[in-house]
Amino acid sequence: MAAGQGSAAGMPPGGARNGPERSGPQRSGPDRPAHDVEPALLAAEARCLRAGVQLTPLRRQVLELVLEAEQPLGAYALLDRLKAQRPGAAPPTVYRALDFLLEQGLIHKVERLNAFIGCVEAGHAHQEGHGHDHAHQFLICRQCGLTVELSDHAVAHALDDAARRAGFRIGNATVEVEGLCAACAAAQAAGAHGQEGSAASGR
Ligand SMILES: [Zn+2]
Ligand SMILES: [Zn+2]
Structure with a gap:
């Protein structure tokens, strides 16, 4: 007798592993146009709204810079990019925004690189239920x-x-x-x- 539906206990919750398409955004080369981060930003806004926290224009801008980057970015690299849009930006400005984004699970810190990367699940609908503690x-x-x-x-x-x-x-x-x-x-x-x-x- 073949095992039926009940034997799927060992399967991950989604049924399927995450495919390699998940790693797509970080892989686009510098010669290609920047990948579209707008869907991820909209998802982040919705997530913050649900959590009852504010994705202020500054926080949104920092998130956008992290998401747009091809590689994890250090805080000072982020500050440099932010200064192009906000000349008055100072390190505490960036650190506070990064802390918020980390707390909300929208970005992660890669300790080994001392740099920040957008969460691969931030722009995906099925993060719901998993929260940001994946x-x-x-x-x-x-x-x-x-x-x-x-x-x-x-x-x-x-x-x-x-x-x-x-x-x-x-x-x-x-x-x-x-x-x-x-x-x-x-x-x-x-x-x-x-x-x-x-x-x-x-x-
Ligand atoms: Zn390599
Ligand atoms: Zn993540």
């Missing part, structure tokens, strides 16, 4: 700095289970994984292959 996993390329946020509930649950077995209750988990992105791994493999080739021919 688990975060970041893949960070040590070569080019490409940072991709995964939001894989299977990883989060595995970590939670392992922690519980150790008698630990996780409050907040951010996983930062350093390595090589696909492009840099391919470039390195090609380089290594070339070296092998020349070494072999030198014999």
Whole structure:
């Protein structure tokens, strides 16, 4: 007898893993036009409205800068960009706005880079119900700095289970994984292959 509907206990809540399309926005090259961040901004506005907090013009502007960036941005890089629109902006202005956006789960801080990145779920409708306390996993390329946020509930649950077995209750988990992105791994493999080739021919 084949197992029926009831056997899906091990499946992540959404039924499917997050596909690679989730990492799309961070991957658009500098030669392409900036990706459209307006839907994410509108979603952020709606979220703040529901939470009863204010996405002020300044906070919205900082969020827009974070979302528009190809890579995680440090606070001072953000300040520089903000100054183009608000010449009087000072570090506390940016830090206060960033604190708000972090609190609302609209952006994350990548500790390893000391930089900020828009939440991959911020512009998606199915964040509803998960709130902003979804688990975060970041893949960070040590070569080019490409940072991709995964939001894989299977990883989060595995970590939670392992922690519980150790008698630990996780409050907040951010996983930062350093390595090589696909492009840099391919470039390195090609380089290594070339070296092998020349070494072999030198014999
Ligand atoms: Zn996120
Ligand atoms: Zn890379």
